[in-house]
Amino acid sequence: MSERGRLNVKFFDINRIKKHVFWLYVVVFIITSLSIWKGGEALRNQQIKALRIDSFEQLNQLASVLESAIAKYQHMPTLLASNDRVRKALRDGFESDINQLNRELEQINRITEASDSYILNMEGLTIAASNYREEASFVGRNFAFRPYFKDAIRGKPGRYYALGTTSNRRGYYFSYPVYEGDSIIGVAVVKVDLTQFEKRFANQHYEFLLLDPDGIVFSSSRPNWLYRVLGELSHLELQRIADSQRYFGQSIEKLAIVYQKPFDEKSQVIDVLENTMTNGTEELQRMSFLRMSRPIRLLDFKISILAPLKTINEEISLWRAIFAGGVTITALLFGLAMLRSRMLRERSDANEMTRHNQAYIREVIQNTQAGLVTLDEHHKIESFNPAVEKLVGQPLSPLVGQTLDTLFQPDEQSSVITTSQDDFLDAASDLGIKVLTREGHLCYSNQSVPVEMTLCEMQLPNRRSYLVTFHDMTERKRYEQDITQARIDLEERVKERTFELQGANTRLRQEIEEHKGTQRELIQTAKLAVLGQLSAGLNHELNQPLTAIRAFAGNGLKFLDRGQYEQAHANLQHISQLGHHMGDIIARFKVFARKGDVQQGPIAVQTAIVGALKIMSPRYKEANIELIVGEDLGFIVNGDMVFLEQVLVNLLANAADAIAEDATNERRVLIEQKATDAQIIISVQDTGNGLSEEATKHLFEPFFTSKSSGLGLGLGLSISQRIVEAMGGQISAQNRDSGGAEFCVRLPRFSPQSIIAKEES
Structure with a gap:
């Protein structure tokens, strides 16, 4: 194998190795990224599990506290219903008994810390209440529409939750019928205000939700989550809630849960959108929580704890960033070592490549079919290849050191070959590139060969030089002459054909004009034919008015002779109208018969x-x-x-x-x-x-x-x-x-x- 072949094989192997290394880097990057992501997910799940265990204990404690706190109020309406003063006030309705009952209810509320206690008569009207001193007192208000009243009046203990229509406070209601013997004479009601529980658990590190059977937030550590629904409610369900006046005109909207995924059987990971104030500007923030729920059977409610995952997510992001940074630094150090080794190897390869390139260039110059001449910075001939001598058919050794115009003459007398560096730069600036192309002849010792000359500047390390390329154009010139002659012959044939087409177009226009005239004559003939068919009817139409005109004229003469001028004037009017009618008939036929x-x-x-x-x-x-x-x-x-x-x-x-x-x-x-x-x-x-x-x-x-x-x-x-x-x-x-x-x-x-x-x- 030649030295050039071995060089090509070596370069091919290097490129193949580079390609394999690139894909190796891609695979390592993908594996590392997946490892960082999966490791972060595993660590996050582990921390969420620990958080779920702690939060589940807090959920049970919160549910127990809420159940025990509310349970102590469920028997209060029964005790109130058994009070003799309550029965007496309902039975007799004396003002002194009612005033005394108001004070007793106020004292009972102060002792039991209940929100409100009040007594309703059979019509649902409040006759006594613990808040009788307040401006928003229940006394005199009718609550017959409340379900707890309807249950109690039917002899059953009542339970209900709602937003108070008078106090505008959320509460849970217990009711019990007041008996006089076997007859129900009223209802005793105790309202438990849930605000006290919200204040008690407001500063915890978690958020809590108290959901009613419809999934509506009835109580929460976040006031802006109140009356939001976590699921979907149909139109009929929303209408039922509105008709019951449970939430007294509050709009029921869906909580902005944008992501929800089960973590295990007892918990979920959810993301909620929330408007927050940052530096006086309201911004939409996405918050992640771990949600756990359990029922409160006493109230038929469900309580949920939402443990924030912000700290865990920030820790996982920090861990991933640190791990990724370490991997990146390691990769950079490894890359620098590889780069240095590659630079040393490439420098050695470049030196070897330079030697081979020089040999290769010399071989190309000696064997190329184009004539090559090199000029020094003063535009003097330095060297040439054998192809130039082959073009002129003589050795060119005597021309070394001479200017290029001793060998090449351009076709256009105005195009002078640059003989100095300034002339070359001016010509290159006009073209916008540093390449000049001219057509001319190689003239040496009575030899003239048509060629195309291309001169370009070469930037060598230590000096400037120029490369001149000559391409033989003998065959091209002959082809150009043949094409020129063929174009001249074609133009002559086109002129002859054009003259013939012009004559044909003139004849065609004449025929079109004759055709149009014939068509107009045919249309006129058709009109006259129709008029001929209508002549009999036309004669009839004109004959009737003419007969009437003669009759009216004869009668008019007789009327004039007798001096009956009015009758004569009437006959003349009839004659005028008949004349107009005949003229109109004739005019229509004249218009119909015209040409155009x-x-x-x-x-x-x-x-x-x-x-x-x-x-x-x-x-x-x-x-x-x-x-x-x-x-x-x-x-x-x-x-x-x-x-x-x-x-x-x-x-x-x-x-x-x-x-x-x-x-x-x-x-x-x-x-x-x-x-x-x-x-x-x-x-x-x-x-x-x-x-x-x-x-x-x-x-x-x-x-x-x-x-x-x-x-x-x-x-x-x-x-x-x-x-x-x-x-x-x-x-x-x-x-x-x-x-x-x-x-x-x-x-x-x-x-x-x-x-x-x-x-x-």
């Missing part, structure tokens, strides 16, 4: 229909065809009034022809208007025989007609289709289920934007 192109604009659909009806009415009267026109819906389309009238006249004429060929007694034509978001639809429906399958296929083809011989040219529907399409619409035909045919003309709705767009285009 389609002029787009806003037109009223109903106006076009009325214009067509004025032309076709005589024929329909003569043929005894009933013409039904829908109501005016105020539709406006974009089109030409005269051409739309022509289309409608053609459709009405076809409908009349179809009915004339049918022997049925029903002779009716219906014109309706419909609308979509973008189009207006005008439908013409007849009661004729309908369209055959052959007629449906070729209906709009020129010179096709399904009428009897001599009744049509077959141009009406073809011309109508062209007119409708020129106005941006469509025309279609189909058979009706009830018999006859229906022709539909769809035209675009008029909008000012469409007119503006056409004007701009």
